[in-house]
Amino acid sequence: LFVWSQTTEALTDQQVVLGQSVTLACEYRLKGVIWFVMKLPARPEMILRTFGSKEEVEYYDEKFREKYSEGDRSQLVINNVSDDDLGIYYCIKPGFALQISDGIRLHTA
Template sequence: MKIIQLHICLLMWSQVTESLTNIAVSLGADVNISCDLDIKDIYWYKLKLPDPPVLILRTYKSTYEGAEYENSIFKDKYSVKTNSRLFIRNISTDELGVYYCVKTSEPRKFSNGTKIYISDFVHKYITDSVQRNQTESNDAPQQQAPWRTVTITSVLLNVLLIIAMIGLYLFLQVSMN
């Protein structure tokens, strides 16, 4: 089973460099992804690097009832609107990544893939908020970290030790002459 999973991962990875359909989303939005293979029996995979690909579901009919989920937790997030469209409900960061549909029959054929990512506006807003929070926390008075005190004390003691060693060496040199 691990060999098959690795094979699928390598095939998906090689297709990442090919043309992807990009979909910019806002967190909480719903998304429809189309499969360009246009067949009834397909597997839907999600690839979120560096993790291995995750099998979401398999369709074998043209309706929702024709979906077989790999894990029951996927039923709350993913559904099939038609045989070649995957519906993702209420996007969170967990659903970001590249989605592939794969033909179930031999030889396996992968779609070009669809990349779901946070739109620049939303990403910029989140980044700005994080930076603003960091600036505000840096402006607030903070206690000095304990490791800084230990480091400074250690450096001062080492300098004093070196001075004492040099003084002892010079004292021994003078007393031997």
């Protein structure tokens, strides 16, 4: 059995200053998206799901409530950025066939 798969991943680099806040834009511009982060070698970690209203944000873990919030148009706001927040962030367009955005690589200088 031979399986071949080709993937191309477009990454946008976003430089941050530790201690400040940063806003990441989702390419889908929908009311409802899911945000997750990859910090290799760990598995992907779901952060939150938006529904188009800041009062309706669903956090996948309560520990994220102080760190992350929803910005305008399903943006992800990361407060008080630390080394632990550096990684590759993705948004997912939910639905029958999930679509995953290109990644945004958060890094320091």
